[in-house]
Amino acid sequence: MAADAGQGGAGPLYGRVALIGLGLIASSMAHAMRAAGLCRHIAGHAPSAATRAVARELFCDSVHDTAAGAAAGADLVVLAVPVGAMGAVAAAIAPALTPGATVTDVGSVKQAVVAAVAPHVPPGVHFIPGHPIAGTEHSGPRSGFATLFRNRWWLLTPLPGTDPAALARLRALCEGMGANVDAMDPAHHDLVLAVTSHVPHLIAYTMVGVADDLRRVTDSEVIRYSAAGFRDFTRIAASDPVMWRDVFLTNKDATLDILGRFTEELFALQRAIRLGDGPHLHAYFTRTRAIRRGIIEAGQDTAAPDFGRAAAAAGGEGVPQAVALPGQRR
C-alpha cells in the first residue's frame, strides 16, 4: 500500500502537512511522520500562544498565528481540534486551501464532523474524514510520541465519490505511522465508537463522580483502596474534558442508544443480585472473559497482570511471574 502510493524510499508522501490543533494526536502525528520521513514540512497552528511555543520547540517546522496561515499551500491539512470546533476551523481555512489538497480530521465522531466541515470544503479539495483509535489519558503538545499509532486502527470514513488516489495516499500516511487502516460508513463508525469508547468513558466518569461525592466514604479511602478495581476507571476519566463534552454533544443518538442497552443489562444484573440469583450472575461473569482473550490475541492489549503496571512503575522490579518462581523448598 505504502509503496503504491509513493513511499518506500521514493520520498515523502506529502510536501507540506498542516496540523490545526496541536494536542496529543497532532503532536504524535508530527513525531511519527518525521520519524518515518512521510512529509517535507510540518506546519502547525493552535489558538494558545503557549501551545504554539511548545510545538515550535518540539515538533513543528513552522508555527502560525492563524489556522489559514498554517493551511496555506499545504498538501494535507489535518483538523485535530475538539469536534465542536471543527466547523469554525474549516470555515477559517477554506480560503487558503489549494485545489488538489486533502483535508482530513481526527475527531472521535464522524457524522457531525462531516456535517460541520463538508460545506466549507472548496471544489477540487479532497475531504476524507478519519479517526485514529489511539490515545492516552494525557493531553497537550508535550504528550505526543511517535509510536502512539503503532498497531492501532485508523478508521477512514470516505464520502461517496472520494478520489481513489487521494484516499490511497492518506491511507499510506496512516500506515506509514504504524497504523492499520479500515474504511467504514460514518454512521456505523459512530455506533461502533459509542460501544467501544463513548459509553465506556461516560460510565467511567460517572463511577469516579459517585466515589468522589459519597460522604460516607472519604476521598482518601477511595484513593487508598483503589487497587481493588476502581483505579482502572480513573484513567479514562482523566481524559480531556472539552474533547469529551463535544463527543457526547455530537454523538448523542448512538450514545443514548448504547446507554439504554447498558441500563437495561445493569438493571437485569441488579435484579439478580436483589433476588440472590447466583447462576445468572455466574453465567454472565463467565462469558465476558472471552472478549478479553480476543483483545489480547488481537494485540490490542497486554496479557500481563494489571496491564503490566508493575513494570511501568518499577522499571522491571516487582514484575509478576506468570509461572513458577525458582528456589522453592519442599
Add this chain to the structure above:
Amino acid sequence: MAADAGQGGAGPLYGRVALIGLGLIASSMAHAMRAAGLCRHIAGHAPSAATRAVARELFCDSVHDTAAGAAAGADLVVLAVPVGAMGAVAAAIAPALTPGATVTDVGSVKQAVVAAVAPHVPPGVHFIPGHPIAGTEHSGPRSGFATLFRNRWWLLTPLPGTDPAALARLRALCEGMGANVDAMDPAHHDLVLAVTSHVPHLIAYTMVGVADDLRRVTDSEVIRYSAAGFRDFTRIAASDPVMWRDVFLTNKDATLDILGRFTEELFALQRAIRLGDGPHLHAYFTRTRAIRRGIIEAGQDTAAPDFGRAAAAAGGEGVPQAVALPGQRR
C-alpha cells in the same frame, strides 16, 4: 511494628501456616511469606487435586486432601476460598484448631464472612477477618507472585474483644509481605469496597456484556477498536466468576446502595446529553481528574500513559516519552 511482634531477624512470626484455598491470593502469600522468612512451614489444601499438585510443586511444604488436615497444628489458618464457601470451610477445620491459633480470611466481603465463620471458631482461637486490597485478573495457583501485596493496603476488621497480641502478630505478617495495614469496622469495609471494587466490577461486566450482545456491531469490531477505552473495562471483567458471584450475593445491601447512586448520576448525565447541556458535562468531566491525580500521588497506580502498557507489551520498545523527544529539525 514488625520488630515488636518478633520479626526483624528474630525468626519467623508463625510456625505452621495453613492456606485453605490455593488461588491467586494464597499462592502469592506463600511466595511472599517464604521470600521474607515469615513462617517455618506452609501447609495447603484445595478441593481440586490438580491445584494441589501445582501447589506442591510451586509453593507448599505440605499439601493435604482435607482442609482439616492442613489446619491441624497450624499457628495461623488463612481462609482463601470464595466468600460463599467460608462457612463450610470453617465448620470443616474447627475440630482441628488448637487454642492460641489465629484464623484469618482474605474475602472481599467482611460482614458475611464474620456471620459465616465466627460461630464455628472454638474458644481460645483468635478469629481476625482480613482483606488484602490486591489482585490481578488472573486466577489459580500459578498466578501468584511474591510482590502482589507490596505497597497495597491490607484491611483487618477485628471483632470486639480481639486479643491485641494476636492482632499485632497478624499485622506484622501483612507488613512483612510488603502491605500497609488499616483496621476498620466490617460494615464500613463493605461500603468502601462496594465503591472501590464491587460496583466498578459490576459495571465493567455489564459494559462488556452489552458490547458482546450488540448485533449491529460485531465482536471483531469491538476487539479491534477496543483501544478507544473499552479495553480498560475488560481486564476486571475477566476476573474469577465464582469469586464475583459470591461478592454480589453476600454484599448485596452496600452494592445495591452504591448502584442506586451510580444510576442516579448516570441518568443526570444522560439527561445533560439529551438536552445538549455542555457546561454540565464539562464541569463533571473536569472534577473527576483530581481523583486520578490522588491515586497516582498515593502510589496506587502508575502515571505512565495507558498504565504503561507499551512497556509491558514491548519490553521497553515504544515507551511513550512524557516530554520532549530529541532530534527535532526546525
